[in-house]
Amino acid sequence: MSPGGAVVIRLYKVCKEFTAGRTAVSDVTLNIERGEFALLSGPSGAGKTTLLRILFGQEAASSGKAVVNGRNIHRMSGAHLAALRRELGLVFQDARLIERIPVIENIALAAEVCGIARSDARRRASELLELVGLEHAAGELPGSLSSGERQRVSLARAIANDPVLLLADEPTGSLDRATALEILHLLELVNEAGTTVVVASHDAGVTSLLGCRTMRMNEGRVVEEVRPEYAAALAAG
């Protein structure tokens, strides 16, 4: 049995208030099971990004309980947080690549920090570049890539260590529709390979096509949940 059992994310009455008094996340309770593909939707400022940041330990919840892959991440820091992050894959809207090193090194580095030998890490990075269709760009610097290509590199880096859970924050936010669909397709492939995927997106036009479990957020709360069977039916038309 894996550390988290059947449930990869367990949130119970999670709240996040910032010092200015603004409430970003309010009383969120939800479970996401292993192998699920889940979508957090809602307008900008709804609390999606903050919720994701709580899940990967970038923000600490003000109250409530957050368990990710069997670990209570409340006030987790240092080596424990790093160990958790090595089990996760993260994708951001702005790709967040290290600009001074080639594309292949950006991916290999994620594997290397997990203790994988450099040669194996580079081999793994090459395979992932092939998977995302960027094998030709291995030696290029991220600055020479388009937004869509950068996002694909970011995705390849996120799955370099075969993560249990992939968290993607607005992965299609800066992309045109066709490129956004490519990225969503890649995320579906990752999910089909067994990784739990949680995507936060405000782009209803694109994400409605996913046909996955969708949790709509507004003003820090989950205000509506659409189960996958309904979402799939909606997506089908």
Added chain:
Amino acid sequence: MSWGTLAGQPISYYFRRAFDSIFATPVIAGVTITSIAVSVLLAGSVLLVGSNAYRLVASWGAEGVDLSMYLRAGVDDGRVVELKEQLAADPAVVNVYFISNDEAWMFLAQNLGDSAELLDGLDASILPASLEVTLARTLDADEIEAKLAEWHAWPEVDDLQYNREWTLRFRSALGIVRWVAWALGALALVASIIIVGATFQLAVFSRQEEMEIMRLVGASGMPYWGPVMLAGLIQGIVGSAAAVGLLFLIYRGTAGPLVGQLPMLKGTLAYLAGSQYMTLIIWGAVLGAAGSWLGMRRFGAWK
């Protein structure tokens, strides 16, 4: 930890990432190395000038403290030899020689020159014979006074004279040189830390985004901060080596003309000793590593 790995990563990982970061931002690396070089040059200059000044001042008293031990009239030659041997055996004494009445008379006459006729009608026996003693430079004022008291008690000794004022001034001058060197050294230290600290903040700031990404992909502990510290260490060594080389060139360029202008400096000027070189290089390396650490702390990357 097995040979070749550190905190689960091969040693090559640390060096590769350290050199990558240095070569990826050559301008910032250049500024960092220059700031360390300036700091070490400052410290090295203080060390070089201070050690030479100390050596110069010390050379003024290189012969030690001279004193004249005047003997009473009638002390026979055999006893004089015994006293001389007794003094020579004293560890506080560097040198001792005897001046008889006749030799003292002769020196006086020579010193008087044209006025030597003043001595007409006088006899050499009016001048006391003496033992001229040179005391070790390491003796402090109290130890000198103790020796004088001991010797003054000898029945053959009529009087003891030495240039107390000169000795005190000389020792005071040595003390001042030492304190000035320490003060300038401390100033150089503070200036170094400020300069290098500010520069490394710039360097770490330029890598903040990268360090944040590293953290997001799960890097932590030594594999996370080790390359940054190592980069600082390498830049520190390069900067301090450059400073020591530059200091040597400056010394070579100025020592010769300086001795030409001030012949008294001949034989006393010297470049830094091997241990001082190493101290400066190590100081540069420590500055580099400490600068990286301060920079990481400043931007919250040290966690």
